Amino acid sequence: MxxxxxxxxxxxxxxxxxxxxxxxxxxxxxxxxxxxxxxxxxxxxxxxxxxxLAEQPVRRWPPERKAQARLRNLRRRILKSAPLFADELIARELALRPEYFKGR
Structure with missing residues (x-):
């Protein structure tokens, strides 16, 4: 419609x-x-x-899929800007916002 x-x-x-x-x-x-x-x-x-007019409801990602995408984007972003310190920066970010990177 x-x-x-x-x-x-x-x-x-x-x-x-x-x-x-x-x-x-x-x-x-x-x-x-x-x-x-x-x-x-x-x-x-x-x-x-x-x-x-959309007849289909909006499809939301499950938390696992959100977590995968967020972690992948974090790795890509950090590897692009600071590849030498990537492991340390990723670990820091995961420690700062664990709930966000779990997909919640």
């Missing part, structure tokens, strides 16, 4: 009225509905926006 809407288009300026004037859910690939186009003014303060 897609959602077309007519939204305030200036994020740096507070909206004087409603942030979303009208919105409508349509099937994938459908053109902008007439209910939105009829209220759209070219050069106005509102823009036609398209949102893709």
């Amino acid at each position: 897609w959602r077309y809407s007519l939204r305030w288009r200036y994020p740096h300026i507070p909206c004087s009225g409603e942030p979303v004037l009208v919105s409508e859910d349509v099937c994938e690939g459908a053109p902008v509905p007439d209910s939105i186009l009829s209220r759209f003014i070219a050069g106005g303060d509102y823009a036609v926006c398209l949102d893709f």
Whole structure:
């Protein structure tokens, strides 16, 4: 499903009225509905926006996978900047933040 809407288009300026004037859910690939186009003014303060509605929930990494990625990134980062002292610096970082590198 897609959602077309007519939204305030200036994020740096507070909206004087409603942030979303009208919105409508349509099937994938459908053109902008007439209910939105009829209220759209070219050069106005509102823009036609398209949102893709996610039907799948966000998948989170398990703690083990997070721990592997964090440790791999730490090693890569330290080996890039200080390869001579890498073992000592990695051990220090693991001692400072053990919970973080366990994936919590």
